[in-house]
Structure formats: C-alpha cells, structure tokens
Amino acid sequence: MQLKENLHYVGVNDRTKELFESLWPLPQGISYNSYLMVNERIALVDTVDVNFFEEFLYRIRQAIGYRPIDYLIINHMEPDHSGSINLIRKYYPDITLVGNVQTFRMVDGYYGTGGNRLQVSDGDTLSLGDKALTFHLIPMVHWPETMVTFSPTDGILFSGDAFGCFGALNGGVMDTAIDTVSYWDEMVRYYSNIVGKYGPQVQKALQKLAPLEIKMICSTHGPVWTTDIPRVISLYDRLSRYEGDEGLVICYGSMYGNTLRMAECIAEAASEAGVRTIRMHDASRTHHSYIIADIFRHRGLIIGAPTYNGELFPPMETLLSELVSRNIRHRLFGCFGSYTWAGQAVKQIVDLTQLCQWDNLMSPVEMKQGDLVSVEEACRALGREMAHRLME
Ligand SMILES: Cc1cc2nc3c(=O)[nH]c(=O)nc-3n(C[C@H](O)[C@H](O)[C@H](O)COP(=O)(O)O)c2cc1C
Ligand SMILES: [Fe+2]
Ligand SMILES: [Fe+2]
Incomplete structure (x- = not known):
C-alpha cells in the first residue's frame, strides 16, 4: 500500500x-x-x-x-x-x-x-x-x-x-x-x-x-x-504529565456485596454533588488493562476492598502494584474497605499507595460486617468531597 x-x-x-x-x-x-x-x-x-x-x-x-x-x-x-x-x-x-x-x-x-x-x-x-x-x-x-x-x-x-x-x-x-x-x-x-x-x-x-x-x-x-x-x-x-480529566474512577473488590454497597453510596453522593463522569470497575472482573487506562484518564480515584485472610483482597493488591509501578501522579484520592473480625484492607491500601503522593481527601472509611448505616454518612462525605475537589 x-x-x-x-x-x-x-x-x-x-x-x-x-x-x-x-x-x-x-x-x-x-x-x-x-x-x-x-x-x-x-x-x-x-x-x-x-x-x-x-x-x-x-x-x-x-x-x-x-x-x-x-x-x-x-x-x-x-x-x-x-x-x-x-x-x-x-x-x-x-x-x-x-x-x-x-x-x-x-x-x-x-x-x-x-x-x-x-x-x-x-x-x-x-x-x-x-x-x-x-x-x-x-x-x-x-x-x-x-x-x-x-x-x-x-x-x-x-x-x-x-x-x-x-x-x-x-x-x-x-x-x-x-x-x-x-x-x-x-x-x-x-x-x-x-x-x-x-x-x-x-x-x-x-x-x-x-x-x-x-x-x-x-x-x-x-x-x-x-x-x-x-x-x-x-x-x-x-x-x-499524568494530567487526568475531570471524571472519577471508583474501583472496588467485593466477594459478597458489602464493599460494593459502600462503592454505590460513594458514587451516588459524588453524582448528586455534580460529577457526571463516574467509572466504576470491579477489580476482579474488569481486566486491569482497562482500569489502568481509565485511571490515567481521570483525576479522581477512589479505591475500596475487603480484608481477605488478614490482607488486602488479592485482585486489588495486584491492581495497586500496577498503579504504583506506573508512577501515576496528581490524583485526588480516597479509599474505603470492609472486614469482619480484624480489618487490614484500608491500612494496606494506604500503605501501598503512599509512594504515589496522591492528594488523600479523607481518612479511609472502614465498615465492619454489613453495617452500612454506621458508615453511610462517611461514604457520602467522601463522594461529596471528591466532587467538590474535582470541580473547584
Ligand atoms: C475467604 C475470606 C477471608 C477473609 N479474611 C478476613 C480477615 O482476615 N479478616 C477480617 O476481618 N475479615 C475477613 N474476611 C471477611 C471479609 O473481609 C468481610 O466479610 C467483608 O465485609 C467482605 O466484603 P464483601 O461482602 O464486599 O466481599 C474474610 C472473608 C472471606 C470470604
Ligand atoms: Fe511495539
Ligand atoms: Fe515496544
């Protein structure tokens, strides 16, 4: 040709x-x-x-x-x-x-x-x-x-x-x-x-x-x-330059739907506060190739996962190592997680992402068992704060 x-x-x-x-x-x-x-x-x-x-x-x-x-x-x-x-x-x-x-x-x-x-x-x-x-x-x-x-x-x-x-x-x-x-x-x-x-x-x-x-x-x-x-x-x-557009990526892991309920709650609050582009990804289901691409494209990032055998839910640990190794910078960041007897997930998310120097908007939201009521307001606050920072 x-x-x-x-x-x-x-x-x-x-x-x-x-x-x-x-x-x-x-x-x-x-x-x-x-x-x-x-x-x-x-x-x-x-x-x-x-x-x-x-x-x-x-x-x-x-x-x-x-x-x-x-x-x-x-x-x-x-x-x-x-x-x-x-x-x-x-x-x-x-x-x-x-x-x-x-x-x-x-x-x-x-x-x-x-x-x-x-x-x-x-x-x-x-x-x-x-x-x-x-x-x-x-x-x-x-x-x-x-x-x-x-x-x-x-x-x-x-x-x-x-x-x-x-x-x-x-x-x-x-x-x-x-x-x-x-x-x-x-x-x-x-x-x-x-x-x-x-x-x-x-x-x-x-x-x-x-x-x-x-x-x-x-x-x-x-x-x-x-x-x-x-x-x-x-x-x-x-x-x-790692400059993302205005949208928000919420990436979660969830075995029985509890952590996912937190993700839904955060997404609703961010949407109510005016964020139009919200991409939700399940770290177990969506190939990380697409999640990484979406995170490069958007400035807001919220990560959530359950605790699994005393550690962070494995697919999320993998994803975080993929993000850290790419040196992604300049993200507005929040995280959440859940546990039943001794929580490790949010602590490990924070530890693993420390190197990235992301702008951490709030202390992590952590839920015990299925008690969404007790963390609902914190989830909503995270969604709202993300929205305000994305649109300021
Ligand atoms: C195989 C397995 C291992 C788990 N390991 C722990 C653990 O080490 N510590 C803990 O507090 N909870 C542990 N859990 C409980 C989950 O972290 C907890 O139920 C969480 O809310 C599940 O979230 P999900 O409904 O989004 O999957 C474990 C659950 C499963 C199924
Ligand atoms: Fe090539
Ligand atoms: Fe090449």
Whole structure:
C-alpha cells in the first residue's frame, strides 16, 4: 500500500493474539507496522513479529518487486518489531542494519552477530539519494535503545511505539481514510499499559521532537496520523504529565456485596454533588488493562476492598502494584474497605499507595460486617468531597 510517493506501508495485522506481551487484551487485534522509503537507495523501517514474515515479505515484494533493500532502520528492539531481522537478513544478505550502540547490543543478544551495520548517534543523518533520514534517540520510551527516524524533506516521523495504539487496521491506514473513533480509546490503553511508567522520558522526547516539522506520524502500531497530529501529540503530552480529566474512577473488590454497597453510596453522593463522569470497575472482573487506562484518564480515584485472610483482597493488591509501578501522579484520592473480625484492607491500601503522593481527601472509611448505616454518612462525605475537589 502506497502512502505517498516514495513511501509504502508494508505492515501486517495480527487478529489472533489474545494478549499483547501476554498481558494486555486485544479485542480488536493489533497491527505491526513497517514502512519502505524508496529513493535512490531503499530503507525498510522496522520489521514485524516473526510469525507474520511470509505476509511481510509478500507485501515488500508487492511494493518494490525484487529490488534489493539497502538499509533496515531499527527504531525499537522489542520482538514485535525486531522479530523478522534474521529472516530479512537471509532474504536481503547485503542489507545494512541501522541502529544505535544500544540497539546493536540487543541485536547481538537476540539474533547473533553478523551482516553489515551502520551505528548512528543522536542527530546523525543518512542519505538515501535526494532524501535523507535523521535519527533521534528517545531512550526509555519504552526501552533503552528506542529511537525515532525523521525524513525532513517530507516531514515523515517514523516514531516506533510512540503514538501507537492497539487495534488492527481494517483496510485503510491513514487517518484521513478511516473512521478513527475506536483508536483514541485504544491509544490511551496502549499508552497507559505499555509506556505509562515512563512519563518523564516521554516529556523529554516530546520536547526533543518539538522543533521537527512533522507532517506524518508513522508509528509501529495503528493508523498513520496526518490531520490528527495535534490531537495525538496533545494526548501524549497530557498522559505523560499524568494530567487526568475531570471524571472519577471508583474501583472496588467485593466477594459478597458489602464493599460494593459502600462503592454505590460513594458514587451516588459524588453524582448528586455534580460529577457526571463516574467509572466504576470491579477489580476482579474488569481486566486491569482497562482500569489502568481509565485511571490515567481521570483525576479522581477512589479505591475500596475487603480484608481477605488478614490482607488486602488479592485482585486489588495486584491492581495497586500496577498503579504504583506506573508512577501515576496528581490524583485526588480516597479509599474505603470492609472486614469482619480484624480489618487490614484500608491500612494496606494506604500503605501501598503512599509512594504515589496522591492528594488523600479523607481518612479511609472502614465498615465492619454489613453495617452500612454506621458508615453511610462517611461514604457520602467522601463522594461529596471528591466532587467538590474535582470541580473547584
Ligand atoms: C475467604 C475470606 C477471608 C477473609 N479474611 C478476613 C480477615 O482476615 N479478616 C477480617 O476481618 N475479615 C475477613 N474476611 C471477611 C471479609 O473481609 C468481610 O466479610 C467483608 O465485609 C467482605 O466484603 P464483601 O461482602 O464486599 O466481599 C474474610 C472473608 C472471606 C470470604
Ligand atoms: Fe515496544
Ligand atoms: Fe511495539
């Protein structure tokens, strides 16, 4: 598929993988994007998951026939993109691999040594004829070797995983040719699940890329962005600053419905006080991928769970460790919990989230057995206080 003169899309769709990185659900599949820049010399930008090599090669040959490829630009070494390096080298033995010092350490470790190599540093340029490519290192977005490749004459940014999203491509590739509506949620989920831990590094990358006149973003997953570039960049900017929108996420665990009654009570009070966006998630039922995405998106967060065998209800402990490891900041926070003989849940929620430095609105609300009456007012106060703080 030709995106513009001299630029071909040669990526593939994966519509059968259930869990990306064996962690994140893919209800709409995922694409592994790869691009061919055709000039006097030809550059292939990234490869695809090795399971799709046959289709990948077919697409390359559709684009350029049996012409040799001069360069393979390796922006990112995660195997969903680097997996076909060895097979590409087999079919194109004269190809020169292009990467930075960290890239080649990983090439050695994953695929063994050998073949032509061109080691580039930050800011270096590679001429393809009358067009050139420049390389910009953006370490830890989300691996240490990560870089992006830019074509200054036509403003094309090959951004690797940055600005990528879940969801296979359904025929069209460019944002101008497709209905992008389903991809925006998937971009938040991709960002928060995969890149979310590295907000400061993403901020650095955005500053570094700001001077480039970007007209087209060719990432490794999801659509190619042109007219929607400002929206894509501003979404990444907000998410990497951990700036949530006005809504509230109430996430609870509950075995027999008691903790859930507290959650309902808090939600009602927040709604009565004017919060329109309230997302409720059961930590046992909703895949954490979606809960993490919702928490990245909203500024209010209330967490509640029962005590289980002297500890915090396990699914909530897992979720909290996922949140803490992503360094989520700037949340208005409240928590609640329940117990029957010796409560531990709220204490552990507070302990586990201490590192996040969230703005804790109230002391935790703790219910013994099913005695909602005794905590109802405290639950309502938490909901109201959250509403006021969200809307102030
Ligand atoms: C398997 C199991 C283990 C529990 N362990 C404790 C415990 O160690 N300490 C305690 O005070 N309550 C414990 N409880 C009681 C629950 O924390 C309490 O009933 C809570 O209100 C249940 O909330 P839920 O109705 O939202 O599931 C346990 C309950 C179950 C089912
Ligand atoms: Fe990656
Ligand atoms: Fe990727």
